[in-house]
Amino acid sequence: xxxxVLSSRLMPTGLRDLATVQSARKFCEDFLEANGFSxxxxxxxxxxxxxxxxxxxxxxxxxxxxxxxxxxxxxxxFFTNHILSEL
Numbered sequence: 001x002x003x004x005v006l007s008s009r010l011m012p013t014g015l016r017d018l019a020t021v022q023s024a025r026k027f028c029e030d031f032l033e034a035n036g037f038s039x040x041x042x043x044x045x046x047x048x049x050x051x052x053x054x055x056x057x058x059x060x061x062x063x064x065x066x067x068x069x070x071x072x073x074x075x076x077x078f079f080t081n082h083i084l085s086e087l
Contacts, residue, residue: 032072040068 031037042048043065049058 028072037069037072040065040072 043061049061053061
């Protein structure tokens with residue numbers, strides 16, 4: 001659940017207005033400055049998730065981590081271009 005909340009803040013679905021775009025951009029910048037990229041990357045390391053965690057949950061963690069990492073890598077360019085096009 002926490003991963004879904006984080007992903008909704010980093011990857012909002014409704015980027016229709018400038019305030020939403022700026023808020024999401026700021027949240028992502030803060031997330032990256034707080035070492036969020038490294039923490040998310042650590043989830044993909046061997047033995048980070050306990051062995052007793054079931055397969056579906058483990059795979060869900062990996063998929064969500066990859067989505068967050070991919071988004072974090074490209075989002076600043078996207079938001080910068082989006083904001084400039086709105087001006």
